[in-house]
Structures are given as C-alpha cells and as structure tokens.
Amino acid sequence: MTSTAGSGDAASPFLIRAADLVGCRFRLRQRFDHPDYPAPPDAVARQEQVEAGREAVLRALPAPGAGFARVDIAPGRDPEQAERATREAMGTGAHVITGGVLTGRVGGVDVVSEVDILVRVGRGRYAPVMVSNHRVARASTSGSARFVPTSRLGRGAPVETGARLRHHTVDGYRLALAHLLLGELADGRAGLVGQDRTRAYVLEPARFVPALLSALRVPVPEEPRRVKQCASCRFWPLCEPRLCELDEISLVLPGGRADGLRQRGIDTVQSLIDAHVGEPSDLARAWRAGIPVLKRTGAPSRVPRADVEIDIDMEAYLDQGAYLWGAYDGEVYRAFVTWQEVGGAAEEANFAAFWEWLMSTRSRARAEGRTFAAYCYAAGGENYWMKSSARRFGGVDEDEVAAFIASEEWVDVFAYVRRELVGTDGLGLKVLGPVVGYEWDDDGIDGERSxxxxxAARLGDEEAREQLLRYNEGDCKATRAVRQFLAAGAPGVPLIGA
Ligand code: SF4
Structure with missing residues (x-):
C-alpha cells in the first residue's frame, strides 16, 4: 500500500477538508491514493441530497441589484482559481459570495474550505455560512438562539428565537476552518443552516477551533481498521482484502472494541483465537469458521408472548418525521403511510390513524379477555417518533404514549436477542434474517437506501413506494421470525464456548 497522505506532512500535495477529520481517518489515505474510485449508489444519493439542500438555500438568498452585490463562484474550478475568484469578490466588497473556496495552512496542514456562502458583515469583514443536512437546532422554551432568515442574509440583522443549537462535529470543523482561513477578514461570527433551510443560526466559530486543531494533529493511519462506517464506505472493496491479509482483529471486534486487547499485543484474529480470552476468542473462532451467530444459553428465549401479537416497524425520513408505521398481526400487514411531506397535517393524520388502530386492537383484545403485546426490533426509533409525534401534533395523548412505551405490552425484541445471542457482524435484523430463515423480497435496501x-416516492414514483412498503413489511415479518426462532431455542446456532 502506498503512503502518500498525512495530516501534518509538510510535503503533502493534498488539501485536507473538514469532512476528512471525522470518522475513519484511513479514508483520507484511500481518497488520495484512489481519487477516482467510484462511490456506491447510496453515497451518490446522499450527495444529491446535500446538493439539493444547498441549492434550496442558495435560491432563497437575496437577489442582486439595488446596491446589493452577489457573486456566485462557478463550480468545477481548481481550488487555486476558485480561491482567487473568492478573494477578488471579497476585495470588491460583495455582500454575498456563494461557492467560495479558501485554502491555506492550518496547524501545519494544507487545508481547503468550500464555503457555501460568505456574508459581508460590515467593515469589509466576512462570516462563513455553511449548509448542513443535520438538524442544527431544536425549538425550546428555555433556550434561546439567534438566526438570520436565509432570504435576508447580507441584508438583515439576527433575530432571537426560542431554540437550542445542536452540535455536530463536522459542522463545527467546517465553520472553524473557514473562519481561520479568512484570517483578518473574519468577522468572528458564522452561520449554520440545517434542515430548516429558511434559517441561518448564528454561532461563534472560535469555540470549535481547539477541537479542529486537535483533529488536524491526529496522524493518518498506515493501515485500515474496520469500523461501523465501513458498511457504507466506497473503499470497502479495497480495505477488506487488506484487513483479511493482515488478519486484523477489527474484522471480529470493530471500532474501539479491541483497544484493550491491542494493548496486550493481541491484534490479529488468530492471536485472539489463541489467547483463549472467553467470548471474544469464541467469536473469533466462529468468524473464522464462517458462523455468524453464537448463543449464550441453550434455554429457549423468554420473550413475552400474548394472545394478540403485533410486530411493528416505522420508517422516518431523516429526522424530519415518520412517514410509515407498519404492523403485522401474523396474517395481515397494515401500512399507515403518507407520501406527502412530513412535519405537517399529513404526518399528524397518519400517526393518529396508526395509534387509533393500535389502541383499538389492544382494547378489543382486552375486552375479549385476551392478552396483547406489540413487538419491535431495536425500539429506539419507534419510541422517539411515537413520543415526538404525540408532542408535536397534540392529537394523540402524550401520557398514553409514554404509558404504552413503559408497559410490558411493548416489547423490544433486540433486547432479548442481545441477551441470548452474540454475532460476529453485530445482531442487526438484516444479520439475523438469514440465520432465522427469513428472506426479504428486495435485497440490499437498508436505511440509507430507503x-x-x-x-423518489414523494415525487410519485410508484415502484419506490411499493419497494418501501415491501421493505417495511419485511422488517415486521422478520421481527416475528426472530422471536419465534428465539422461542424455539435458536435451533442450529452453536453454543458459545462449545
Ligand atoms: S472501508 Fe472502512 S477502513 Fe476503509 S476507508 Fe472506508 S471506513 Fe475506512
């Protein structure tokens, strides 16, 4: 493997971006060594989403004219040309500059900042404004934040609102980097536009500078290590063979899970097998033998059963809202879905219909003297959206939702799976599907693809709608299949340590 990139490497011909400083740092080396390596469709779709968000903000900016100067730097130029154009535009005192590029040396590292918007803030100083796909603020009755409407950037003053800002590391790095590269032209303030494209929240980028400088000091690793991100990384076809060649322990214990073992000199799968350190060594042996899951006990699961059992799965669009609540009762799959925009009346009506159906199913069971339970696989998302929907829309009683979530009638199957099984590649529903003999109708649809x-479904694509419904139905049925498999004592799964 060639060794060309490196933070802090004075001879490096590469420009480091803020996004290179979060998550897997080996990706930077792969990006430099294989700049044209194709991105998978999911990453392309994600990038399109980012671009669409940026376009929406740029369209909302004040139009030039009547003494208001706006300069749009043409995309696709090399960084040197783009930076020259950006600095020229600042030199002319443009009120707003879009698509700006700044380069320089920060913390001994050659860096580049692609600044979505530069806003002149008096005395020839500029504030960088970045567009993020994160939710950067939440409404709050106790907190306060300032924002400038994106339609008033360069023209209006900040206004106060009841909100709490949410921090995302990469957004902080992006703002801090642009702030530092502006040098004397920096105003000291910055703006961040999140999923609400109408507001640029005002921040002080200097507070993110120490973290940015620490991140720049971290050396780029010589070799890959498997992390969660690998599952969706375009370089996996390059990294996986290398990890196998190294017999890297992260193939079995990804992320930081092997840190303690590494300190003891155990850094390969084979050395882990030979170390006989209990469960990790058993897992390593299973991985080597191509066995995905082991069980901790031979006893059948104690996942609660009921006379009426409903398996539930929810789909949300980013963190904007839940658009699909699916429920399977063992015979019929029901989808409560809206293809309209989430966050408004359509989502409210959809959630209310789902909740009404769930509660009336429970009431009917009780009236007939039968027990009731609803199941879900890893309930974090469902719990969040049930609570959030009740809180945001008001049509459903928040207390009733909270009581249901806390009750024994709401069962998180994943909690039982974790107690009883251990997996060489995690215990996600998609990992367990093949183990329990469940097959989805569509291959390869994960959360990202969804x-x-x-x-596409929002835009009326019927095939996309059907695929999403099949995907959700599959997850509901797989949840049922997993708990039935557990109840049967996980047949065919070897016992750990056996
Ligand atoms: S595949 Fe994994 S190790 Fe390789 S660059 Fe991507 S995230 Fe890093």
Whole structure:
C-alpha cells in the first residue's frame, strides 16, 4: 500500500477538508491514493441530497441589484482559481459570495474550505455560512438562539428565537476552518443552516477551533481498521482484502472494541483465537469458521408472548418525521403511510390513524379477555417518533404514549436477542434474517437506501413506494421470525464456548 497522505506532512500535495477529520481517518489515505474510485449508489444519493439542500438555500438568498452585490463562484474550478475568484469578490466588497473556496495552512496542514456562502458583515469583514443536512437546532422554551432568515442574509440583522443549537462535529470543523482561513477578514461570527433551510443560526466559530486543531494533529493511519462506517464506505472493496491479509482483529471486534486487547499485543484474529480470552476468542473462532451467530444459553428465549401479537416497524425520513408505521398481526400487514411531506397535517393524520388502530386492537383484545403485546426490533426509533409525534401534533395523548412505551405490552425484541445471542457482524435484523430463515423480497435496501427511495416516492414514483412498503413489511415479518426462532431455542446456532 502506498503512503502518500498525512495530516501534518509538510510535503503533502493534498488539501485536507473538514469532512476528512471525522470518522475513519484511513479514508483520507484511500481518497488520495484512489481519487477516482467510484462511490456506491447510496453515497451518490446522499450527495444529491446535500446538493439539493444547498441549492434550496442558495435560491432563497437575496437577489442582486439595488446596491446589493452577489457573486456566485462557478463550480468545477481548481481550488487555486476558485480561491482567487473568492478573494477578488471579497476585495470588491460583495455582500454575498456563494461557492467560495479558501485554502491555506492550518496547524501545519494544507487545508481547503468550500464555503457555501460568505456574508459581508460590515467593515469589509466576512462570516462563513455553511449548509448542513443535520438538524442544527431544536425549538425550546428555555433556550434561546439567534438566526438570520436565509432570504435576508447580507441584508438583515439576527433575530432571537426560542431554540437550542445542536452540535455536530463536522459542522463545527467546517465553520472553524473557514473562519481561520479568512484570517483578518473574519468577522468572528458564522452561520449554520440545517434542515430548516429558511434559517441561518448564528454561532461563534472560535469555540470549535481547539477541537479542529486537535483533529488536524491526529496522524493518518498506515493501515485500515474496520469500523461501523465501513458498511457504507466506497473503499470497502479495497480495505477488506487488506484487513483479511493482515488478519486484523477489527474484522471480529470493530471500532474501539479491541483497544484493550491491542494493548496486550493481541491484534490479529488468530492471536485472539489463541489467547483463549472467553467470548471474544469464541467469536473469533466462529468468524473464522464462517458462523455468524453464537448463543449464550441453550434455554429457549423468554420473550413475552400474548394472545394478540403485533410486530411493528416505522420508517422516518431523516429526522424530519415518520412517514410509515407498519404492523403485522401474523396474517395481515397494515401500512399507515403518507407520501406527502412530513412535519405537517399529513404526518399528524397518519400517526393518529396508526395509534387509533393500535389502541383499538389492544382494547378489543382486552375486552375479549385476551392478552396483547406489540413487538419491535431495536425500539429506539419507534419510541422517539411515537413520543415526538404525540408532542408535536397534540392529537394523540402524550401520557398514553409514554404509558404504552413503559408497559410490558411493548416489547423490544433486540433486547432479548442481545441477551441470548452474540454475532460476529453485530445482531442487526438484516444479520439475523438469514440465520432465522427469513428472506426479504428486495435485497440490499437498508436505511440509507430507503432515504433515497422515500425521496423518489414523494415525487410519485410508484415502484419506490411499493419497494418501501415491501421493505417495511419485511422488517415486521422478520421481527416475528426472530422471536419465534428465539422461542424455539435458536435451533442450529452453536453454543458459545462449545
Ligand atoms: S472501508 Fe472502512 S477502513 Fe476503509 S476507508 Fe472506508 S471506513 Fe475506512
């Protein structure tokens, strides 16, 4: 493997971006060594989403004219040309500059900042404004934040609102980098536009500078290590063979899970097998033998059963809202879905219909003297959106939702799976599907892809709608299949340590 990139490497011909400083740092080396390596469709779809968000903000900016100067730097130029154009535009005192590029040396590293918008803030100083796909603020009755409407950037003053800002590391790095590269032209303030494209929240980028400088000091690793991100990384076809060649322990214990073992000199799968350190060594042996899951006990699961059992799965669009609540009762799959925009009346009506159906199913069971339970696989998302929907829309009683979530009638199957099984590649529903003999109708639709499908579905794409419904139905049925498999004592799964 060639060794060309490196933060802090004075001879490096590469420009480091803020996004290179979060997540897997080996990706930077791969990006430099294989700049044209193709991105997978999911990453392309994600990038399109980012671009669409940026376009929406740029369209909202004040139009030039009547003494208001706006300069749009043409995309696709090399960084040197683009930077020259950006600095020229600042030199002429443009009120707003879009698509700006700044380069320089920060913390001994050659860096580049692509600044979505530069806003002149008096005395020839500029504030960088970045567009993020994160939710950067939440409404709050106790907190306060300032924002400038994006339609008033360069023209209006900030206004106060009841909100709390949410921090995302990469957004902080982007703002801090642009702030530092502006040098004497920096105003000291910055703006961040999140999923609400109408507001640029005002921040002080200097507070993110220490973290940015620390991140720049971290050396770029010589070799890959498997992390969660690998599952969606375009370089996986390059990294996986290398990890196998190294017999890297992260193939079995990804992320930081092997840190303690590494300190003891155990850094390969084989050395982990030979170390006989209990469960990790058993897992390593299973991985080597191609066995995805082991069980901790031979006893059948104690996942609660009921006379009426409903398996539930929800789909949300980013963190903007939940658009699909699916429910399977063992015979019929029901989809409560809206293809309209989330966050408004359509989502409210859809959630209310789902909730009404769920509660009336429970009431009917009780009236007939039968027990009732609803199941879900890893309930974090469902719990969040049930609570959030009740809180945001008001049509459903928040207390009733909270009581249901806390009750024994709402069962998180994943909690039982974790207690009883251990997996060499995690215990996600998609990992367990083949183990329990469940097959989805569509291959390869994960959460990321579902976001892209949802966008197509919103635009009326019937095939995308059907695919999303099949995907959700599959997850509901797989949840049922997993708990039935557990109840049967996980047949065919070897016992750990056996
Ligand atoms: S595949 Fe994994 S190790 Fe390789 S660059 Fe991507 S995230 Fe990093």
């Amino acid at each position: 976001v892209a499908l949802r966008r």
